Amino acid sequence: MEGFVAQKLNEFETGKISRRRLIEQLTLAATTLYATGAGAQADTTLKAQLINHISYTCPEFKTAADWYSKVFNLDQVGQSKNDVVLPFGKKGEQPYNVTAKDVPLSHLIVRTPERGQGGPPRAPKPTAQAVIDYISYTVADFNRERARADLAALGVKNVRDGGPRSLRMDDVYGYEVEICGLESSALSDG
């Protein structure tokens, strides 16, 4: 709390925020952190609603994006020289079974790392000791045997069984991808 107050005060002293803003922010922080009671406790709890996006990095983003577009029938939007976005639905659609209006469709951002092209150097990130080793997507009307045949027809390589109700495959860069139906959940087996 002290650090937060000092930071806000510094912002006020350097003219970054107004006096009114300083008071508002300190009041809010103080009541959130120091007030007693269940309501105040809940304010310090964040609640993830959905995956917003997954950032997928690969040698050539267009190659991967085309693979995902083909297999999952995804549109590509907002392409830049290094990346493109693949939303899981059309503009204006709500995510499945989500009613909150401020939760957008999940999407993939497929990107190629920027090669040294000038600009300010970025601070290196620490090396992560964790990895997302595969991603599982829920698809509509999933039937494993039919899906296996469909994937074969789409030319997808190395299709194999995942859990008892899913299929795994390698994408165009050898990244492991799973598909399953709605019945596969955190509470089911596999």
Place this chain on the structure above:
Amino acid sequence: MQGKREDHGMERFIADLVKSFESGKVDRREFCKTVALAATVYAAGDAANAQATRGFKVIGVNHLSYSCPDYIRAREFFINVFGLESAPGKDNGRQANLMFGPEPGKGGTYILTHNATPSNRPQPEAYIDHFCFTLSNWDETRVRAAIKAKGQEISGGRPGSLHVLDPYSYDIQFANSVEENAFRH
């Protein structure tokens, strides 16, 4: 003409399959099953082919498989910082399913946190460098204060779209619907 193109495609498909069988990548059972299924699709004609070439309809992310040295540290982080819930009966001492979003079986998502195990899979050329949660009812001050209250530091980002590093230095982003939206460009 169309028929010949399809025949050629099937021929190439079966030739590849035979190669896989000969090299031991596909066993006899899998080989037979795959050819039979391909034949079924082929026999069903244009309608089935059209169905297949449309691709699958993604409802959402079912789960992310998060591999790390000790899943308990990751489990506690995701529960404490982002309010995920450990699925009852699914924590076996090596892994846990951490749920969020819609109900399980109705579009819900989970993070499968698990201890890393040796794998003989070839290293892929692609990787997931970060993922992002959507938080509803975003209030910048409250969100920042909540992160601080959990003993975490904001590692980057901008108002409405922030990052933290988890206990294994994996980059976790969290954002509102305005700053991180597929259609905002």
